[in-house]
Amino acid sequence: xxxxxxxLPAEREWRAPAKERExxxxxxxxxxxxxxxxxxxxxxxxxxxxxxxxALLFLVAALNVTISQKGYRLRQLEEEIHREKKAQESxxxxxxxxxxxxxxxxIARQNLGMILPSVTELVGAGGKGVLSKGP
Amino acid sequence: MNxxxxxxxxxxxxxxxxxxxxxxxYRLVDLQxxxxxxxSEIARKQRMEMTSLxxxxxxxxxxxxxxxxxxxxVYSIYATPYQIKDPDTAAAKISAILKxxxxxxxxxxxxxxxxxxxxxxxxxxxADQVRELNLxxxxxxxxxxxxxxxxxxxxxxxxxxxxxxxGLAGIELQYEGILGGTPGEVVFEKDPSGEPIPGLSxxxxxxxxxxxxxxxxxxxxxxxxxxxxxxxxxxxKSKSGNLVIIDCRKGEILAxxxxxxxxxxxxxxxxxxxxRNRVLTDIFEPGSVMKxxxxxxxxxxxxxxxxxxxxxxDQLQIGDATFKDAHPLDEDQxxxxxxxxxxxxxxxxKVAQELGxxxxxxxxRELGCGAPTGVDFPGEASGMLPKxxxxxxxxxxxxxxxxxxxxxxxxxATILAAVANRGIMVKPHLLLRxxxxxxxxxxxxxxxxxxxxxxxTALQLxxxxxxxxxxxxxxxxxxxxxxxxxxxxxxMKPAPQGGYLKAYMATFAGFAPSENPRxxxxxxxxxxxxIYGGLVAAPCFSTVMEFAxxxxxxxxxIRKVNTRDLVKVE
Numbered sequence: 001x002x003x004x005x006x007x008l009p010a011e012r013e014w015r016a017p018a019k020e021r022e023x024x025x026x027x028x029x030x031x032x033x034x035x036x037x038x039x040x041x042x043x044x045x046x047x048x049x050x051x052x053x054x055a056l057l058f059l060v061a062a063l064n065v066t067i068s069q070k071g072y073r074l075r076q077l078e079e080e081i082h083r084e085k086k087a088q089e090s091x092x093x094x095x096x097x098x099x100x101x102x103x104x105x106x107i108a109r110q111n112l113g114m115i116l117p118s119v120t121e122l123v124g125a126g127g128k129g130v131l132s133k134g135p
Numbered sequence: 136m137n138x139x140x141x142x143x144x145x146x147x148x149x150x151x152x153x154x155x156x157x158x159x160x161y162r163l164v165d166l167q168x169x170x171x172x173x174x175s176e177i178a179r180k181q182r183m184e185m186t187s188l189x190x191x192x193x194x195x196x197x198x199x200x201x202x203x204x205x206x207x208x209v210y211s212i213y214a215t216p217y218q219i220k221d222p223d224t225a226a227a228k229i230s231a232i233l234k235x236x237x238x239x240x241x242x243x244x245x246x247x248x249x250x251x252x253x254x255x256x257x258x259x260x261x262a263d264q265v266r267e268l269n270l271x272x273x274x275x276x277x278x279x280x281x282x283x284x285x286x287x288x289x290x291x292x293x294x295x296x297x298x299x300x301x302g303l304a305g306i307e308l309q310y311e312g313i314l315g316g317t318p319g320e321v322v323f324e325k326d327p328s329g330e331p332i333p334g335l336s337x338x339x340x341x342x343x344x345x346x347x348x349x350x351x352x353x354x355x356x357x358x359x360x361x362x363x364x365x366x367x368x369x370x371x372k373s374k375s376g377n378l379v380i381i382d383c384r385k386g387e388i389l390a391x392x393x394x395x396x397x398x399x400x401x402x403x404x405x406x407x408x409x410x411r412n413r414v415l416t417d418i419f420e421p422g423s424v425m426k427x428x429x430x431x432x433x434x435x436x437x438x439x440x441x442x443x444x445x446x447x448x449d450q451l452q453i454g455d456a457t458f459k460d461a462h463p464l465d466e467d468q469x470x471x472x473x474x475x476x477x478x479x480x481x482x483x484x485k486v487a488q489e490l491g492x493x494x495x496x497x498x499x500r501e502l503g504c505g506a507p508t509g510v511d512f513p514g515e516a517s518g519m520l521p522k523x524x525x526x527x528x529x530x531x532x533x534x535x536x537x538x539x540x541x542x543x544x545x546x547x548a549t550i551l552a553a554v555a556n557r558g559i560m561v562k563p564h565l566l567l568r569x570x571x572x573x574x575x576x577x578x579x580x581x582x583x584x585x586x587x588x589x590x591x592t593a594l595q596l597x598x599x600x601x602x603x604x605x606x607x608x609x610x611x612x613x614x615x616x617x618x619x620x621x622x623x624x625x626x627m628k629p630a631p632q633g634g635y636l637k638a639y640m641a642t643f644a645g646f647a648p649s650e651n652p653r654x655x656x657x658x659x660x661x662x663x664x665x666i667y668g669g670l671v672a673a674p675c676f677s678t679v680m681e682f683a684x685x686x687x688x689x690x691x692x693i694r695k696v697n698t699r700d701l702v703k704v705e
Contacts, residue, residue, distance in 0.1 A: 101354065102358065
């Protein structure tokens with residue numbers, strides 16, 4: 001840079017006073033220091049962004065894992081609900097079969113030896129029974 | 136040498152990089168913009184799969200919520216024959232589990248089709264055993280199967296569904312739109328092995344399950360009706376029989392029975408004739424039961440009153456036809472009430488002649504003869520009422536005693552119910568309400584009614600019909616606890632080639648308690664022995680009606696008119 005200045009004709013004709021040259025040199029050193037500080041800040045900012053991005057990536061990955069786990073759990077629960085519903089359906093069907101009047105009458109007649117009553121008994125409010133002949 | 140100066144080399148590398156980068160950019164633009172939709176669709180098809188979600192068919196319940204028809208998940212076992220490496224071994228294993236002949240399975244496994252059902256609608260435990268075999272080319276599909284846990288109960292009314300769960304007959308067919316529901320669609324993302332990725336399935340359209348239908352039928356009354364009908368048919372050696380019980384105030388059908396019956400779970404093996412609901416589909420000449428309609432017309436028009444004296448000759452000659460009473464009367468003059476109570480053909484014809492053709496026809500039409508009742512059941516017959524232009528000289532006479540006119544059992548029941556309901560005819564129906572399975576919201580059936588008789592006429596007719604049970608042809612219809620009103624009928628069956636067969640239809644139509652009617656009932660027996668409705672059908676009416684009224688906790692009649700302790704049953 002100095003070499004380049006020396007080759008300029010205008011520089012050769014005019015030389016600044018020594019004090020001013022000293023001041024200029026000091027300011028140039030200050031500019032260099034400021035530049036280094038700025039570079040460091042940019043570098044730090046870059047690292048910070050990189051860190052944040054990495055953190056975000058980890059977060060996303062962790063969330064995905066959690067979602068997958070919850071998804072599996074959800075699927076398990078859905079299957080369990082489905083199974084229970086099917087079991088309930090089977091039980092309802094079983095109850096309906098057990099409540100069949102034909103089945104009840106068959107058991108009453110065959111297993112318990114019951115027969116249809118031949119007399120209809122009406123009980124009045126006073127507890128007095130009224131008998132009516134059957135068929 | 137100048138060509139390979141450092142500056143030139145940098146330029147060339149830069150150019151190469153720019154070209155490569157440009158190529159990439161072009162490809163990206165091509166993929167992402169120009170043909171984005173095409174590639175997106177290809178990718179979607181590769182990883183997404185759509186399948187339909189089968190809706191659950193609604194259940195059929197009786198009026199108290201007892202299950203009459205119910206759908207359950209089962210499995211159908213299928214094969215992709217070209218994927219099966221060893222058909223003989225596979226057939227042996229599968230046939231052992233499903234208990235079907237090995238040759239039958241083998242034939243299917245060696246089929247040249249891409250897809251073949253081995254067995255449809257297999258219970259879960261058997262399906263699980265087949266799944267555990269883990270055979271390549273054998274798969275399972277979830278399906279629904281219809282069960283009728285009460286087996287033969289109301290089988291002709293409920294109907295049945297086909298292999299694909301669509302209603303084919305009865306209520307199942309009538310309310311297919313409500314019971315069937317709407318299939319849904321689910322889209323799921325699959326992994327390279329073809330398994331769905333959890334959490335990535337998306338229900339595109341949820342299936343709409345069918346609504347549950349609560350019917351007006353009462354399972355206990357239906358059971359009793361079927362049992363007593365079977366007894367009546369067997370005791371009288373009839374070919375068949377049917378009966379219906381209607382709540383005369385609401386039109387709700389509490390029981391609708393046919394005998395012989397069949398098991399709805401086995402409908403594919405059942406002859407079609409057995410699956411018919413004869414209450415609605417079969418027409419017959421009602422005979423003397425039609426005198427109820429003739430009497431209603433005559434009383435409405437003021438031609439006679441219950442106490443009017445009618446002269447009854449031994450026979451009546453109209454044109455070249457001679458009409459006589461089945462049982463000649465001791466007296467030659469009786470009241471109109473007695474004409475109906477004793478079911479005098481001659482007396483009824485004389486009143487009908489006084490009434491005239493036009494007025495008789497008008498009232499028969501008003502009472503619903505020749506038109507379907509509109510009951511919510513597929514295939515209801517209209518009956519047959521000859522057009523005015525086709526009436527002959529004897530038509531007024533024959534129609535008044537129930538010949539030359541044809542009705543269904545439900546039509547007769549509707550007429551009797553209208554008399555019982557003080558002249559208001561209510562459209563009979565089988566649906567009480569439909570209910571959404573999840574939300575529980577329900578829609579009630581909206582009934583329809585119309586006045587067909589004035590109240591005074593209906594009351595007069597009720598008193599006359601009480602006489603039928605008290606001392607007329609229907610004494611066997613009397614009950615222990617309730618007064619009844621009704622009419623017997625014995626009619627010759629028309630021959631297909633014209634004229635009549637030496638075969639009879641026996642009928643009893645009535646309602647009870649007669650002082651405050653609740654239920655109307657009609658029972659019809661085809662070719663019974665003995666032939667008379669009063670002998671074979673009336674006792675069945677008595678037993679079933681009394682049971683039904685007690686079951687519904689209807690208070691017994693206080694003023695005894697024709698209860699069994701007053702009526703001497705021959």
